[in-house]
Amino acid sequence: MTIDFLKKELSNILSKKRYDHSIRVLETALTLGKIYDGDLNKISTAALLHDYAKEFKREDLIKIAKEHFLSETEDYLENIEILHSYASAYIAKEIFKITDTEILSAIKYHTTGRKNMSLTEKIVYIADAIEPKRDYPHVEKIRDLALVNLNKAILLEVNKKIEYLVKGEFIIHINSIEMRNWLLKIS
Ligand SMILES: [Fe+2]
Numbered sequence: 762m763t764i765d766f767l768k769k770e771l772s773n774i775l776s777k778k779r780y781d782h783s784i785r786v787l788e789t790a791l792t793l794g795k796i797y798d799g800d801l802n803k804i805s806t807a808a809l810l811h812d813y814a815k816e817f818k819r820e821d822l823i824k825i826a827k828e829h830f831l832s833e834t835e836d837y838l839e840n841i842e843i844l845h846s847y848a849s850a851y852i853a854k855e856i857f858k859i860t861d862t863e864i865l866s867a868i869k870y871h872t873t874g875r876k877n878m879s880l881t882e883k884i885v886y887i888a889d890a891i892e893p894k895r896d897y898p899h900v901e902k903i904r905d906l907a908l909v910n911l912n913k914a915i916l917l918e919v920n921k922k923i924e925y926l927v928k929g930e931f932i933i934h935i936n937s938i939e940m941r942n943w944l945l946k947i948s
């Protein structure tokens with residue numbers, strides 16, 4: 762499956778805004794993939810498909826989560842922001858017939874992260890958070906850090922994300938907390 766084919770498929774399903782975001786994530790992920798000597802094929806595929814289901818209807822996201830990822834999503838079924846990652850991974854597997862677990866995990870955990878992430882997972886996770894149009898407090902610092910120390914960049918990003926979620930009294934996915942604790946230990 763070529764990158765051009767995936768781009769075409771994406772452009773058919775996503776709004777221009779979301780499509781353009783996906784392309785920026787792809788480009789950012791490729792930059793990082795080259796720096797960290799990642800598998801550019803896996804990184805490209807995961808980066809392109811990470812938000813495939815972002816604009817799915819709420820009920821479809823909940824249906825896919827309940828039917829295919831219940832144990833991981835049952836506490837988060839109200840949270841569409843988390844569910845679209847699982848639905849995108851489902852589509853990658855069922856529609857695009859992707860079997861590579863690293864690609865599928867990079868899509869599935871791009872919102873929450875998780876402990877013990879592979880290089881591909883880390884790159885897609887942080888590329889999504891720092892693509893050039895992202896604009897939130899500390900993004901510049903996270904962007905700079907990502908070029909020299911991926912773990913520290915993700916740690917700073919998740920710390921800031923957790924602060925934001927606490928302030929807003931939003932739910933925090935357990936995977937994000939586990940990822941933070943893991944990164945604290947290893948970085
Ligand atoms: Fe996403």
Ligand SMILES: [Fe+2]
Pocket residue numbers: 782786811812889
């Ligand atoms: Fe995204």
